[in-house]
Amino acid sequence: MFAQIVLFDGFDPLDVVAPYEVLSAGGNAAGGALEVELVSAEGAREVPSGVGALSLRATARLDPGRGGLLVVPGAAGRLEGDGDDTVVAVLRRALGTELPVLLREAVDRSGLVVSTVCGGSLLLAMAGLIQGRRATTHHLGLDELAAAGVTAIKARVVDDGDLVTGAGVTSGLDLGLHLLERELGPRVALAVEELFAHERRGTAWRDAGAAAVPLAAEGAGAVA
Template identity: 60%
Template sequence: MHAQFVLFDGFDPLDVIAPYEVLGAGAALGADTAFTVEFASAEGERLVPSGVPGISLRAVAAVDAGRADLVVVPGAVVLTEDDVRRVFGAALATPLAGALATAVGRDGVVVATVCGGSVLLGMAGLLAGRTATTNSGATALLGSLGARAVEARVADDGDLVTAGGVTSGLDLGLHLLDRFLGPDAALAAERLFHHERRGTTWTAR
């Protein structure tokens, strides 16, 4: 299985790195199948500055739902709703909006978000009627964008899996390991990262 982690100017590096490491550890944990992981941007290969000064990550490919089984969208380092609209608005003014719309609409592709990544999808008009979570400070904003906002650490709505605040990327990664590779892989990753998942996962069951 192939996972792409979306980078855009101003992204939150912890939103990306935590689930990237967890999913990328599957092969080392002896899972029968494993994720391959890569950083991607709408523009293709480039050095992408995060919202934390001095931290950038290099995208090695373009966001492409035709290649990916899983597309993970982070939030951004923002403090106010004006910051959210500025940073996400700039990101959506690039080819990223179309790439995310393709991923959300493509059969067989799961789109996952961490923290404000769900708000980014909502601002792109991609969450109407879907159940999703985000950080606690953006729940009302997420609801105003057409989503059914729930306050959960992780919300699994089938081909859309969203996670709450910034550290919930660890829980998202473990949930996805459990869902796709099985509980043994998730338990092994919990031991490796010395982290036990928190809270109840909302599911569409």
């Protein structure tokens, strides 16, 4: 199996590095069953992040034709020399590249699971690619995600079949572990949890089981 993690100018480094390390370790734990590569819409290049002078190198061009996993990060901070430091502004600039065309091919591709960390789901939503789907993002962006026609779920990880999304930046660890358990099995995921001394938080939301009825806060009925 092959996993591609997308880089674009202004990406959030933790959104990339957390799933990269988890998926890479999972591939090692599974005897090489998963390979991970950093990619960009333009091909091999140094890609500046939105955090200081930190950059990462994409080693190949994003290829939607390859099956497996695709991870889309969110954005962070200001690009050097750019006065607009909002996350949404950075995402809009990414939409002005070839990236949304390639992401559309990826979303439409059978056999490819598209996943996101933090504002990566906003990027897909702003590109018009996930209307009507269930997804999550950083808690500050849930309203914006809903305004883009997405059913926003307040959960750490939301598994909507071939779309798997993570919430805030550190959820990249939990997203990666969920993908490992789903694709390679729980023993591989547990081995990586133990390696990184990180126990997943919360329950991954899936469209399964009985719907929950609204619950009152404990003791609320006793409050006058």
